[in-house]
Structure formats: structure tokens, C-alpha cells
Amino acid sequence: MSTSPARRVIAKDTLEAFSASLLEAGGFRTDYARQSADLLVWANLRGADSHGVLRIPRYIEMVELGIVKGDAKPKLSREFGAVAVIEGDRVPGATGMSMAADKAVELAEKFGIGICSIVRTSHAGAVGYFTERVARAGMVGIAMTASKPLMIYHGSKLEGVSTNPISIGAPSRNAARPIVLDMSTAAVALGKVMAAKDAGKSIPPDWGVDSNGVATTDPAKVKAVLPMAGPKGSGLSLMIEILVSVLGGNPLISAALTDNRDAGFNGLVIALGPSAFGLGDDFEGEVNRLVRAIKSLPPAVGTDEVLLPGERGFLLAEKRLQEGIPLALGTISRLAEEAGKRGIAVPPELG
């Protein structure tokens, strides 16, 4: 977790402006570029570098390949009561999921709860970003995204479900510090397997399987990751596919497994308004009481502090807002290459 010397440090605003310029030069509409840059830098601030600006070259490539449309025009395709569905038109995920979050909040203001699905959006990155958006509106948010098979289905030797993440976020009295759980349904991020491989270390036997579908402790042999907690992880991922993709009208898993077709990327956001439950400011006060109760638990042996969901990320973000965001030299050189191709100036901090 320490900042290795093979890094440069850059201020948040500078990185965000540079990222937005790159995405815009790569074909993203100005507002889409800004929203995507905001999400990517949000992830870097919180130490989730694998969901940060290192994705930019691939995002631009996805526009070139037509997987993402830089000038997409998402449309509300369905609205009934507290339910809405957006036809995403391959809009960048940061924009698509933010639209879904805002629509869910709008519906929840009227009905107490609101749900908005978006189908055919694109990779949405760190899904906690969207429940934090709902929490900033004073509501509890639930967000999920669904994609093609990427993870072993428990009991099978092949990938049968995605690593579909789920986030649940709630506002607290400290507006800058909502509680945000953001978890993948996989046992581990593929990045951790790659890091163990680079470090020449073995991995726990419940992280991944080899090409025969058998669990392995050798990171070099990992062909696919295993679900979190065995059948629970793949079961939860399957139910997320049903909630997000089947209900949304764009099934991804059966398209992939049955028709060998990539049907894209879907997501959904649910918002719940505390006032509908008869709670006003009490709600945030009670969340704070819960926060204090959990923070007062005695730490386990070898642990300094009991942390809330998302707290490690918020602490790091506060530090990085002050001290800047460290970027690996590999990431910088790829961004600089992209900038060179498109005539965008590289910020001097990264030179």
C-alpha cells in the first residue's frame, strides 16, 4: 500500500482535467468525458487504482471499436410507477449509471423507493461511486452491474457468471463520509492474482482455478477466478444477473453461454428515501449512532482500528486530496503515449 518510488504524484484536479481531455480527444462527448474522468479519479483517490485512469486507453479503444458510443443518446424507454428503464445506446458507464442513480432518486422522492435499470451501457467501474451519489441526495442507495461470464460458477469448471459487484451506501451526519459497501462477488480481484504472480508468491486455494477447472495455489496457472464464499458468490452473481439484466430486458449470461454473443453491460440503481419510512434527520443520526457503536468495538489482535465499509477509501481520499495522487510509471507512460497520439499536453508533474 506504500507509495513506491516508481511513481509520480499529481493533484486531483490536474489529473481529472488531463483525463477528461484524453477521453474527449478519444471521442467522448465533453460532458461524458468529464463524468468518466470524475469517476476514474474518484477510484484513484480511494486507492482502487485498477478502476482508475489506467482504464483510459481501453475506454478510448472501446469507442474506436464501437463498443462504446462517445455521442450516445440514452433514452428513458420505460416508466411505470416507481420503476424506470433506460435504453443506454452504449453510453459510457459513468454517465449511464449516474443517469440511473438520478432517476432512482427522483422516483424515490415521489414513491419512497425508486428503481432505474440501464441496459446496454458500458463498463461502469467502481460501483460505490453511484451509491455515494444517492447518499449525497440523503437516500440509501443500492447499485449493481452485470456483464458477461468472467468467473467460475460454483460446481462447474467453467466461467458461468460475471464478477457482478453490488454496492449499498447510506448517508451519515458527516456528509463527506457516507457508509459505502462496494463488493465484487468474486473471491478476489484478478489484479491481486497478477500481483502475486509478479511477486513470485503462491495464492490461497480458494482464489482461482487452472485450465482444468481445478483450484490452484500457483498464480501463473490461474485461468479463472472463483466466486466469493463458494456457492454464495456465484449464486449472488446469478441473482444480480436476473435483477439487472433479465428484468431489464437484456440478458447477458444466456446470450453468452447459449448464443456465444456479447450482449454488453447493464446496471441498476435503487434509491430509498428515509422520509418515506417516517424518518427525517433521525435517520442520519441513527446511522451515526451505529457508526460510533461499530467504531467502539475492540480491534482484533494485530488490527489497529475497526473500519466501516468504505472507510479505508475515504481516509485515503482525504490524504490524497491534500498530498496528490500517486500514479505508477507504467500507467503514466501509457497515458502519455495516448496524449502524444492526440496532441494533448501531458501535465508537467507526470513528465
Place this chain on the structure above:
Amino acid sequence: MSTSPARRVIAKDTLEAFSASLLEAGGFRTDYARQSADLLVWANLRGADSHGVLRIPRYIEMVELGIVKGDAKPKLSREFGAVAVIEGDRVPGATGMSMAADKAVELAEKFGIGICSIVRTSHAGAVGYFTERVARAGMVGIAMTASKPLMIYHGSKLEGVSTNPISIGAPSRNAARPIVLDMSTAAVALGKVMAAKDAGKSIPPDWGVDSNGVATTDPAKVKAVLPMAGPKGSGLSLMIEILVSVLGGNPLISAALTDNRDAGFNGLVIALGPSAFGLGDDFEGEVNRLVRAIKSLPPAVGTDEVLLPGERGFLLAEKRLQEGIPLALGTISRLAEEAGKRGIAVPPELG
């Protein structure tokens, strides 16, 4: 999982009638007794014996202690848009959560999605029972329950959260076979730790901790269970407490940790209507396509068949409906003792 010889086999209807008689004699209103018996036998049918009729003596004791009210009068205390809250008045959990499920379905018929919380109900047992109820109404159901601290909070050496379960259920074309995920947020059921202790076997290091809060492989030393997948399990449990108890207006965790007070048991059910999403019968057809795709995955080495969430339970239930439900002699003797005290005839199969 095999039927040991120290068992008797009883027909489902006989066990249900006997259970309802016991509960009624123990102070449950007739309809509450029948609903609780239905839920308990549902669990036995599916092999979830720890959530089955062995609970009856404790359920009756809870009425005697006033923790459960056999003649409770739950009331709708709040309704706004697609949100409802029921004041449970300590109603038996099977009845309370069924009321919440029915109310959620009613709201979803009107608004596409509906959520109903119930506060101050009692132990609800196998939570999949309630999402199956929603699925039988042709909707997707999400159910969660919350109780007092029973599980280690990740990073602490003490119990800070409950083992709060979550279930997600969806209807399929085969009405008798919805897909029902039903998972606890704990790494393991305490019953499995006790079984390892009885069998003199060691347990994996991520199941439980000793009295110092340190992970142990000796089941005799387990003082508390660990969360599923470390921070994910306790984080998810905490967010369930927020969704169920804090939003419902009856926080349990802060009551226990801060005030040393047992504030009871809460639950919630969300229902989602496929027609609100623009889907009719297509939905169940698409769920079936997904079922077929998953069932067609090649089994892992050492596995006969790839199973869907809940499928093992449904297969066992179909068998036990034909062949009867095996009950352990220990369970039978406790039920017979309870029957003797209350002048209820024990079915001859159990004699």
C-alpha cells in the same frame, strides 16, 4: 446428509398438523400456529433441519417469556407511495414476514416495486420461504432479516453484527421450482461447528474465533463465528441492519452495543413486478433460458451436477414429499415431551 438410523420418518401433512397443534397449545393463535408450522416443515422438507420443527420448544418458551406474543396484533404503521412499515407487536416471524411479503407484492402491483418493513417481529427462520412466496405471485422477491450481534465484525475481536441473512428469489416457468438464493452473511452456521465438535474434527481457520478473538481450527474453542468472506460478510450484514432496522425505525445493533438492550427482530421484503419492466411471460421464459444455460455448464472435477440456488432443497423436498421427512430421535423426544406437557397426541409414526 444421509438418513442415520437414529431417526423416524413422518409424512409432511402429519408433521405440519402436529407442529401446529403444539404451537397452538403453547399459546400461538390458530392461524399463527399454522403459518409457523408451515414454515418450519418447509425448512425440514428442504434439509434445513436447524430451521425446522426442532425450534418448536424454543418458540413456545419465547411466548412464555413474552418475547413473542401468540395473539399479537401487527398494524400497518406507515405507508407512503411504494413503501410500507408494519409495527409487528412481537408477532411470530412466519406470520410477520408473510404479511410483509404480501404487502410488498400488493405495492409492486401498483408501483412496479414495493417494499415492506416489519419491526418487532420475531425469529423468522428460513428467509427463502418468503421470497418463494413472492415468486409464487410471479414477482422477484428480496427478503432480509436483522437481529442482535451474533457474529464477529471483521477487524474486531467481538460480535458486532448479526448473521443477517438475505434471500433473492425469482419465478421460473416451472412454478414449483423458482430460483431461491438464501444465504447467511456468516462464514458458516453454528450448527456445523457443533457437528465438527461432536465428530471430533478440526474446522477451517475462517469459521470461528476463540475467546481471545483469534481464529481457531478447534471447534470446541469457538466462541463466535466469523463473517463470510471477511469484510464482505460483516459489511453486508451491517448494510442489512441499516436497510432493515435503521430505515424501519428500530435499530438493533446500536441498541445492543451502546445500551446493552435487546430491541428484538426486524425484517423486510421487496417485490419487483416483471410487467412494470415491460416484460410479461417473457420474463419467466428468459429465467428458464438462464437456468438451462447454467445447468449446461460442465461440472467441476468431483461434481455430478451444476446446481442452481435453492435447487438442492427443492430436489430434497420433492423426495421427502414422497418418502416422508426424517426426524432425529433427539428432536422427536423434545417434541414428545412438549406434547406430553400439553396433552397433545404424538403421531404414531414418531412413537
